[in-house]
Amino acid sequence: MTKKNNMKVIPFWGCMMPLKYPQMELAIRKTLPNLGIELVDIEGFTCCPDPIYFKARDKVKWLTIAARNLAVAEEAGHDIITMCSGCISTLKEAQHTLAEDPDLKAEVNRRLKRINKEYRGEVSVKHAVVMIRDDLGLDRVRESIKRPLEGVTVAIHYGCHILKPSQIMHVDDADYPAILDDLVSALGATPLEHHEKLLCCGKGCMDDELPLDMTGAIFESIEKSGADCMGLICPTCFSSFDMGQILLSRKKGKTYNIPVIYIFQLLGLAQGMGPEEVGLHTHRIKADKVLEKIKGSVKVT
Template sequence: MSKNGNGHKKYAPFFGCLISTKHSQFEAAVRRTMPKLGAELVDLEGFSCCPDPIYYKAADKLDWLTLAARNICIAEEAGLDLLTCCSGCTSTLREANHTLKHDAELRGKVNARLKIIGREFTGTIEVRNIAMIIRDDIGYDAVAASVTRPLENFRVAIHYGCHLLKPGAVMAVEDPAQPEILQRLLAAIGATPVWQTKHLSCCGTACQNEDMKTEIMRDNLAEFAALDVDAVGLICPTCFDQYDLGQLQISRKYQTKYEMPILYYFQMLGLAQGFTPEELGLQRHKVSAKPALAKLGLS
């Protein structure tokens, strides 16, 4: 973050591969809603994949740290904190930043490679997920103040996903066993967060065993469907794929038909701020968002 005299907040957004390509509706939602919270997004040039915290990290951790450090260097050179919108990018960039700030040996190895391209990791910025930035720099009250169309009587099953919160010592958002950040964000736009047994569960995407992945998804969806909710709310594009596209796969494999709208938090914030469903790309989802929009009187 960079603040000038009147408290103006500036961040370098890092949208990452999935949001900027397959799920650009989430990028649109973030770009439209953040200015209404008094935050300016300053686009920087040259970011690559974060890189991917599952398979890239699984191939070579030093390559993974080095490419992550290069992305962090770009923000350091601009003097801006990184704002991440994807839990995968959050995982990679926040962990890499933490590791390289605390482990001199690894920092030495990474900087020896970065020197080849004339860059250096100096540890001068923070990497934070957008939800954490809103809580800490902007405040839930400012979110509530930006709302022109509260999502009244709109019941949302929360899915935290793993990498906003864990590992707790590295991500340092709040206790991963008892988080409240998403409930507070939903309450700020007038929606009703609905507690359920799967709210902290893993979506299963990163598991290489396809049967296990599908079974995890099936059980989580069954839990959501058993609740009286209007949508599942989440903040991670990977979890989104697992539940949006995943519902079609589950319907085919188990002949259990689900029609559960899956919404990214910033799409819901955008609706509450008065943007149209089209401006937030809500017509793009595999599972129609129409029932949720109808509940809000928007279709």
């Protein structure tokens, strides 16, 4: 398959990254151009909207707001990439549902007509890691690396929404996903298997106890694996695991101290950026152990 040389895409930032974890936006803005991806920022987006609470409130309005965002991208004429698992879940599911149910599509367009917009269903929406795998290829990633993450072991956390339901997301096998393992391996790091790799972080549950029990189970499993850090893709999972470790320590008396690193921050480190350049200093759990391991690593050509 011929891979494209340079690509122009519209980033759909959503809310969590720009408004809560801007270090993730920073990592994306710094790393993607090194892969030949040009980000074309456009005006006109709102929250995707979130696939948990707003959808629980009113699914028709949830679909309408999602369709409006898609219509904005259709007008702009480039495909959308998202970097947030919540955004990709909402936008892909909205596309799927509106294609499946013409009555709902008519209702959504009746509402969009109030602002002279129409959802046609013509724009392509992808997660950035899918674009990297399918449109650019992992060789492009390997070529961009200046400091391989040799010796760093990573417990990958896929989270739920980038994978499931696979018949809508079309990202990977939901039971045996490889997309992030392959990406992390391309950076020179070693992904480690562990028992709770695919367990949900629990954030979407409206209960106080249950989410902490779930994140606790995941950390128990990672601790046994001996991984240097957790590598993840979802900003909502990030809050469960970074701030979540502070809560686990406070409420359950269990301290893990496992750094939680967004996949694109790992990419930035491998591309030779310093920890502050990818915003690692903003995390609650410091990544010193990982940084110590890659000190002095250089690419052998």
